[in-house]
Amino acid sequence: MxxxxxxxxxxxxxxxxxxxxxxxxxxxxxxxxxxxxxxxxxxxxxxxxxxxxxxxxxxxxxxxxxxxxxxxxxxxxxxxxxxxxxxxxxxxxxxxxxxxxxxxxxxxxxxxxxxxxxxxxxxxxxxxxxxxxxxxxxxLRLPKTPPLLIVLSTGLLDHLMQDDNAQWEGIRAIGKIRNLGAQALHLCGVARGQFAAVASVEARVWDEAAAGLILREAGGIWQSRADRADWTDPTALMAITKQYSVAADPASAAALVPLLPEAFSLTAGPAGTWPPT
Missing domain, CATH: 3.30.540.10 (Fructose-1,6-Bisphosphatase, subunit A, domain 1)
Incomplete structure (x- = not known):
């Protein structure tokens, strides 16, 4: 440096x-x-x-x-x-x-x-x-023991509760569900060991860009459709809506893969890897 x-x-x-x-x-x-x-x-x-x-x-x-x-x-x-x-x-x-x-x-x-x-x-x-x-x-590094709280966006909650009871019950088996209403702090909460995972279908790039890097550098996973877009085109990047994003510690991510396949089919950015090694 x-x-x-x-x-x-x-x-x-x-x-x-x-x-x-x-x-x-x-x-x-x-x-x-x-x-x-x-x-x-x-x-x-x-x-x-x-x-x-x-x-x-x-x-x-x-x-x-x-x-x-x-x-x-x-x-x-x-x-x-x-x-x-x-x-x-x-x-x-x-x-x-x-x-x-x-x-x-x-x-x-x-x-x-x-x-x-x-x-x-x-x-x-x-x-x-x-x-x-x-x-x-x-x-700042992820703790060795994953916490028991999972943050889901309201849009994703609506989808899971209405359309797919098996997904909903599977996620609830991993941890208790919370949404505290501030996406950047949600992702930082994963980085500091307060939450096991965060999943959203409505977070925007300004909600996640900073906290996503913090989580990756702390040893976690952050993936989003915005992160796969062209970062040199901010006008298009900031226009992306209804994007899938997921953030998690590696152990919780492994448990969530079969439950949120749409999110984990995304490719992580330069500092993230999937599956975790």
Whole structure:
């Protein structure tokens, strides 16, 4: 790892800690409805502007794209940031302490450097491709014993409960089902040993890009249809909806393969392997 890489990683952590402070200072009451049960608040917008400025200063000339700004580029980008100013906006609005801030520096191979800030817990998780993952500066690795909780998205829950009772019962036999409403923190929860697996049919690339790299570098599996797309075409990448994604520790992934074959038929990205070795 070069001195420049270390400096950039330290700069990213500093930006995320400042972003957490800003998130705590701005009241979330002023909210606008984007879609059914989907909101944007003044916190989202202020953090969006803050991250655009500060991340842009870390990497001059590197665009900063986000969930809150529909940015269209006529052509490819070799390097850019993709951010989610607040992951779990409805949780934040409701006073639930499970929401975060996510940022990933992306190149043609996918997420290269990533950070997720858990605001209520005052924690920052960082990962660098092929270099490892850290939680508040300490190395982060999956625990040896998988936990007993599994996170399923509401869309996937609807499908399993209506259409395939065998799949539903099989997954329930592996672990108890939860959904806490913040996908980046769900994936980070796998990385730190809180959840055995996370499966979704509606997560967007800004929800998962940063946390997916953190999980891989901690020793876990992350696969998604967005990760198989062309990372140099962010306009198309950010338009992908209803995508299958799965994140898990290797032992739980092995148990879930026959139950979620659509997800595990995907090929993992550069830092992930399947089957686990």
């Amino acid at each position: 070069s001195a420049a890489d270390t400096t950039l990683r330290a700069g990213l952590e500093a930006v995320m800690r400042e972003a957490m402070q800003l998130a705590r200072q701005v009241p979330p009451e002023q909210a606008h409805k984007k879609a059914h049960q989907d909101y944007v608040t003044e916190v989202d917008m202020k953090l969006d502007r803050f991250l655009e400025t500060e991340l842009g200063a870390l990497t001059p000339g590197c665009p900063v794209l986000s969930e809150e700004r529909a940015v269209t580029h006529a052509g490819s980008l070799e390097r850019y940031w993709i951010v989610d100013p607040i992951d779990g906006t409805l949780n934040m609005m409701s006073g639930l302490p499970f929401y975060g801030i996510a940022a990933a520096l992306v190149d043609r191979d996918g997420p290269q450097l990533a950070a997720v800030a858990a605001v209520a817990q005052d924690e920052v998780l960082i990962a660098e491709r092929n270099q490892g993952a850290w939680l508040n500066g300490q190395p």
